[in-house]
Amino acid sequence: MQKIRIKFEKGPEVRFISHLDMIRAIERAVRRSGIPIAYSSGYNPRPRIAWGPPLPLGIESNCELADLTMERWIKPETIAEALGSELPGGLNLIEAGIGNPKEPSLDSHMNRAEYIVLLSSGNKERLRERISKIKESSEIPVDKKGMTVNKRSMLHGLELTEEPLGIRMKLQVGGGGTLKPKEVLDLMEDLEIQNIKRTGLYFEEMTSVA
Amino acid sequence: MRDVLERKVLHNVRKPARYTGGELNSIKKSWDSTEVKVALSYPDVYEVGMSNLGLQILYHIINGLGFALAERCYAPWGDMEAELRKNRLPLYGLESFTPLSEFDLIGFSIQHELTYTNMINMLDLSGIPIRSRDRKSIVFAGGPCSLNPEPVADFIDFFLIGEGEEAIVEILTTFRKSRGRDKEETLKKLSEIDGVWVPSLERGGKVKKRFVKDLNNSPYPTKPVVPFIETVHDRAMIEIMRGCPRSCKFCQARPFFRPLRTRKKETLLKQAGELIGNTGFEELSLVSLSTSDYPGIGGLARELADRFSGKRVSIALPSVRMDSFSIKLAEETARVRPSSVTLAPESGTQRLRDLIGKGMTEDDILSGAAAAFEAGIRKIKLYFMIGLPEETEEDIRGIIDLAGRIASLAKGGKRARITVSVSTFIPKPHTPFEREAQISIDETLRKQKLLKDNLRDRSIELRWHDAAASFIEGAFARGDRKLSKVIETAWKKGARMDAWSECFNLSTWDEAFRECGIDPNAYLRKRKENDVLPWSFIEA
Numbered sequence: 001m002q003k004i005r006i007k008f009e010k011g012p013e014v015r016f017i018s019h020l021d022m023i024r025a026i027e028r029a030v031r032r033s034g035i036p037i038a039y040s041s042g043y044n045p046r047p048r049i050a051w052g053p054p055l056p057l058g059i060e061s062n063c064e065l066a067d068l069t070m071e072r073w074i075k076p077e078t079i080a081e082a083l084g085s086e087l088p089g090g091l092n093l094i095e096a097g098i099g100n101p102k103e104p105s106l107d108s109h110m111n112r113a114e115y116i117v118l119l120s121s122g123n124k125e126r127l128r129e130r131i132s133k134i135k136e137s138s139e140i141p142v143d144k145k146g147m148t149v150n151k152r153s154m155l156h157g158l159e160l161t162e163e164p165l166g167i168r169m170k171l172q173v174g175g176g177g178t179l180k181p182k183e184v185l186d187l188m189e190d191l192e193i194q195n196i197k198r199t200g201l202y203f204e205e206m207t208s209v210a
Numbered sequence: 211m212r213d214v215l216e217r218k219v220l221h222n223v224r225k226p227a228r229y230t231g232g233e234l235n236s237i238k239k240s241w242d243s244t245e246v247k248v249a250l251s252y253p254d255v256y257e258v259g260m261s262n263l264g265l266q267i268l269y270h271i272i273n274g275l276g277f278a279l280a281e282r283c284y285a286p287w288g289d290m291e292a293e294l295r296k297n298r299l300p301l302y303g304l305e306s307f308t309p310l311s312e313f314d315l316i317g318f319s320i321q322h323e324l325t326y327t328n329m330i331n332m333l334d335l336s337g338i339p340i341r342s343r344d345r346k347s348i349v350f351a352g353g354p355c356s357l358n359p360e361p362v363a364d365f366i367d368f369f370l371i372g373e374g375e376e377a378i379v380e381i382l383t384t385f386r387k388s389r390g391r392d393k394e395e396t397l398k399k400l401s402e403i404d405g406v407w408v409p410s411l412e413r414g415g416k417v418k419k420r421f422v423k424d425l426n427n428s429p430y431p432t433k434p435v436v437p438f439i440e441t442v443h444d445r446a447m448i449e450i451m452r453g454c455p456r457s458c459k460f461c462q463a464r465p466f467f468r469p470l471r472t473r474k475k476e477t478l479l480k481q482a483g484e485l486i487g488n489t490g491f492e493e494l495s496l497v498s499l500s501t502s503d504y505p506g507i508g509g510l511a512r513e514l515a516d517r518f519s520g521k522r523v524s525i526a527l528p529s530v531r532m533d534s535f536s537i538k539l540a541e542e543t544a545r546v547r548p549s550s551v552t553l554a555p556e557s558g559t560q561r562l563r564d565l566i567g568k569g570m571t572e573d574d575i576l577s578g579a580a581a582a583f584e585a586g587i588r589k590i591k592l593y594f595m596i597g598l599p600e601e602t603e604e605d606i607r608g609i610i611d612l613a614g615r616i617a618s619l620a621k622g623g624k625r626a627r628i629t630v631s632v633s634t635f636i637p638k639p640h641t642p643f644e645r646e647a648q649i650s651i652d653e654t655l656r657k658q659k660l661l662k663d664n665l666r667d668r669s670i671e672l673r674w675h676d677a678a679a680s681f682i683e684g685a686f687a688r689g690d691r692k693l694s695k696v697i698e699t700a701w702k703k704g705a706r707m708d709a710w711s712e713c714f715n716l717s718t719w720d721e722a723f724r725e726c727g728i729d730p731n732a733y734l735r736k737r738k739e740n741d742v743l744p745w746s747f748i749e750a
Contacts, residue, residue, distance in 0.1 A: 012216075014438070016226035021438045025234070028436065028490030031521055045522050058221050086490075088234040088436075193217075 001038060002070045003099035004079055010061045012195065014090030019054035022091070026066070029086040035079050036071040052106045052201055053113065053173040056180050061198035065106055067099050108175045112156060114200030115181045117167040120192040124160065130188045131158055131167070142183045154179035156204075173201070211299070212307045219293045227439045228256035229290060231282070231304030234436040235488065237269070238305040239279040246278040246386050249303050249313040252285070253320065253328035254709065259284040260435070261443035263497065264353065265319050268374050270431040278382050281305040281313070282435075285328040286335070288706065288713070294335055301335040310336035315348050315385065320355035320362070323686035324679065324709040327701040330365055340698065342367045342410060346393060350381075354466045357419075358639040358745035361689035361697065363409035367397060371405050371748055372420035372466075375428050381406065407748075416749045425452060425471040432484035436491070445526065446491040448478050450510070451498035458556070459567040460595065462638035463499055465750040475510050482514055486523055494518065495526040502531040508539055515543035532578035537585050550589035551582045557598060558608025566598055567642070572612070579616045589627045590616060596657045597635040597649035606657055610664045617669045628670045632661065634680035638687050639745040647736035648684040651677045678716040679708065685733040690744040693733075695726045 010022065017025070027047050030037050039045040048069035055061050068079070076096040084093035103109060119127075134140070135158055140151045154177055157170030171179040181196050220226040241247070250269055252259030259265065265282070272280035281303030286294060294301065300309040310316055316338070318329050329351075330340040339345040341364050351362070352370040359369045370377050380403045388396040394410075401408040405420030422428045430449065437444065453470035454463065473481075482494055494514060501507060507527075515525045525543040530536040532553045540548050555575050557563045563570060579590055594609050613630050620626035634654050637646045649657070654677035665672060686693060700722035707713035723730045737743065 013230070013232050016216075016220050016230050017438045018227065021227060021440070024440075025436075025438055028234075028492070031490035031492070032487065039522055057226070088438075089232055195216075 001101075002073050003101050004068045004070060004074075004076055004096055005099035006066050006068060006079070006083070006096045007094040008064050008066070008087070009092040009094055010055060010064055011090040011092065012060050014088070015058055015060045015195075017090075018057055019051075023049075023051060025088055026091065029083060029088065029091075030068070033082040033086040035068075035082050036074060038069045038071045050105050050107065053110055053178065055198055056182065059115070059181065059196045059198060062094070063198060063201045065110070065201060067106055109203055110201050111172060111174045111176060112170055112200070112202050112204045113173045113198055114157075114168065114170050115196055116161065116199050117169070117181065117185065117191075117196045118194040119165045119167070120194045122165060122192060124162065124165070127167070127188075128160055131160055134158060134184070134187055140179070140183065140187065142179075151177070151179045151183065155184065158184065170200075211302060211309070214297065214299065215307070218297055219290075219299065222293055223289045224287065225256075225439060228284065229286065229304070231307075233438055235433050236282075236305060236435045237273040237279075239273060241279070241306055241308060244277065244279040245389075246315070246382050247308075247313045248272055248278060248280045248382070249283050249310050249316045250280050251283040251310075251316060251318050251329075251332060253318055253325040253332060254285050254707070255287055256284040256437075257439065257441045259319075260437050260441040262319060262321065263447055263449065264374065266431045266434045267429070268317075268378055269435070270433070271375060271378055271429055272382065274429070275379065275382065277386055279305075281308070283310060283332070285325075285332055285707070291331070291335065291706070300337050301332055311338050311347065313347075315350060315382075318349070318351040318353075318366075320351050320353040322709065323355060323361075323683045324714075326362055326686065326697050327705045327708055329362070330698065330701050331706055333365070334701075340365055348385075348393065348396070354462060357462065357466060357748060357750060358688065359407065359409070359748075360691050360744040361686050361693040363691055364694040365697075366409065367393075368400055368406055368408045370420065371407060371417055372750075373422050374420070375422050377403060377405050377420045413747055416747055418749045419466075419468075421469065422452075422471075425449075425473050426477050430481055432481050433488040434485070436489045443495070444491075445493035445495050446482070446485040446489055447495045447497045448482050448485065449473065449497045450478060450501065450504050450507075454499040455503045456500055456569060457567050459642040460556070460598070460635060460638070462641055465640040467499065468750065472504060475506060475513075478510060479513065479517070483517070486518060486521065492522065493524045493526050495528060497528070499529060500531070501527055501529045502533075502536055508535070511539055511543045531574075532582060533574070534577070534581035534584075537578075537581050537587070541585060548587060550591055551578075551587055552591040552593070553578060554593035555612060556593065556595050557601075557605060558594065558610070558612050559605045562598060562601060562605045562608075565600060575612065576615065576619065580619050583620050583626065588620065588624060589629070591629045591631065592616070594630060594632045595635040596632055596661075597654060599635075599643060599646045603660065606660050607664050610661060610667075610670070613670050614667050617667055620669075625669045628667075629673060630661075630670055631673045631675075632658065633675040634677060634684075636680060636684040636687055639743070640748070640750040644688070644743065645737035645739075645741070648681075648734040650731065650734065651681045654680065676711055676714065679711070679714050681730070681734070682708065682714075682716070682719050685730040688733055688737075688744070692726075692728060696722050696728055699725055 038048045050067040052065035080096040141148045142151050154172035159168050269280050272278050333340045348367045350368045351366045356369045356371045384399050388399045397408045407417045451472045453467045532551050556568050613628050617626045617628050637643045703718045705718045
């Protein structure tokens with residue numbers, strides 16, 4: 001069995017499609033493309049695809065990942081071509097390559113995501129102040145089913161970008177717990193958010209907090 | 211428009227993908243270079259509307275015409291309606307995000323009476339006056355409710371009675387030719403098309419229902435829109451047969467889809483291949499009103515299953531008669547063994563089943579259930595009606611008795627799980643029972659209680675349709691022009707999404723009827739032989 005890792009973009013026109021709905025759309029694209037995907041066994045066979053950490057609703061991305069298990073060996077370029085042309089508008093294949101079969105599943109392996117929040121307007125000085133306040137604080141309180149959880153340890157980077165005006169953040173994702181961009185942005189009042197984009201998804205050895 | 215929606219609205223509503231379009235196979239034609247623009251609207255949420263085959267057919271026919279385009283629009287759920295109103299945004303076509311008011315024609319598919327308030331709410335959300343006489347734009351409607359269009363006749367400029375495949379092309383061609391004329395003249399021209407009825411014009415004789423003669427040469431969408439979010443019927447569909455060879459006297463689908471026509475196997479195999487190739491759906495459903503009656507159903511289903519097994523496509527056979535043949539067939543062709551089977555005896559005793567024209571004997575029912583248990587299926591869903599003509603308490607008790615006899619057929623110590631769904635009989639126009647009485651809310655509740663009190667068997671679960679919702683549906687099903695005032699009043703009082711039990715509110719409707727000085731119970735009465743029926747001008 002061969003593992004193919006694909007990287008794809010979730011564009012602005014499909015950012016309101018949920019993770020589960022996107023999975024179904026890509027599974028159908030795989031079926032249309034005719035690539036030799038392996039199926040799970042059992043009563044309800046599903047194409048064997050492992051997905052990266054879910055992208056929150058309303059956020060774009062240029063770095064989504066999925067691992068496809070193929071029934072037989074096939075060139076990644078062939079997959080890129082066949083699948084790329086079948087994806088619905090807004091989902092665009094960036095690249096396909098041979099995956100490492102020994103690596104753990106995407107969802108448990110990837111533990112960092114980088115986001116860029118574009119702002120339509122805002123005062124730079126005030127934004128800088130707010131950002132340093134959050135970084136100095138020892139708490140990022142997030143309400144979880146009526147309980148407050150401190151997610152400060154999941155914040156690994158927060159900075160202002162000037163051209164264009166925005167905020168870049170590096171947050172924990174995956175099995176160990178997820179800090180969502182919105183949970184950070186909620187700490188900063190009246191932001192004029194233009195859009196949010198995930199720009200990086202990767203594995204990082206455990207390090208100290210930013 | 212789209213920008214404001216994305217920044218201010220869509221983050222605040224549930225299932226925002228209902229409102230963003232862009233699905234696979236959706237068609238976005240050039241707005242500026244297309245002459246005639248049609249908004250195909252469905253007065254219920256996206257998931258329900260997207261499952262309607264009729265609208266998919268029309269969408270592809272219209273977009274296939276060089277001079278016309280069609281976009282889709284569905285009723286927004288309450289959260290979206292509130293956001294649209296708060297931000298003063300109009301309802302729009304999902305393809306180009308153009309406000310509905312800018313379309314030349316707005317068409318509604320009305321599948322049942324409890325969507326009437328959604329229909330006028332959608333017009334209002336578009337800034338379009340709800341009554342025909344108050345507006346310049348043209349709103350039309352079709353679907354099963356057009357068999358009695360009177361209750362909504364004040365809101366609709368013209369109705370298309372019957373099937374739309376051919377008529378829609380004639381309508382759009384006529385509309386295109388009468389460009390620049392005033393609305394009344396355009397409507398007069400449209401009224402000359404067979405099956406078109408214009409309520410504002412003098413009635414010149416009967417209106418004949420339209421139907422397609424040759425189903426094999428009639429266009430079928432083999433490249434349908436594939437929704438992102440899960441819809442009610444989230445699968446590929448081939449329509450194997452239209453019309454029904456049975457003659458159940460309560461059923462309105464029979465007169466609406468009359469006469470019986472079948473599609474040839476070769477046509478269907480070709481369409482199925484295209485559909486799966488164009489959609490990637492994991493399931494293919496063979497659609498008709500009575501699938502077991504399709505000649506050669508076994509051969510067709512097996513051939514489809516063989517052809518698509520490599521793609522792991524499962525074949526679904528809804529609306530089959532429950533017998534050993536069908537169960538075996540379903541086992542062979544479905545990827546997943548059916549977890550339940552459905553059977554509609556409709557009535558608890560043979561006497562009443564014979565009376566309503568349900569050609570099904572107790573033997574058929576019991577042997578069907580036995581075959582299901584034999585195949586290892588333990589869940590059986592049974593559909594019944596209460597309030598049928600000449601029904602007695604014995605017939606009501608017969609429902610529980612029959613369900614009990616079915617439950618006792620389960621062998622091997624494994625308990626059956628029987629769901630008994632009971633709806634209230636609603637006499638519908640153009641059926642043999644169109645003049646019969648409908649039982650009141652109190653009578654419905656009394657009969658429901660009788661069922662509950664007689665139920666002992668713990669493997670049987672009882673469910674029913676809301677008595678009050680059936681009451682309102684029944685009043686409108688056989689309503690007349692006077693009811694448009696009631697619909698408008700209830701809508702102004704907040705009635706929306708009445709087909710959804712969490713939204714339906716009887717007191718809103720009670721108040722509306724009272725304010726209009728109309729007694730809804732009068733519409734439930736038995737009609738005399740010489741009573742003129744509001745829908746008698748339609749020939750189905």
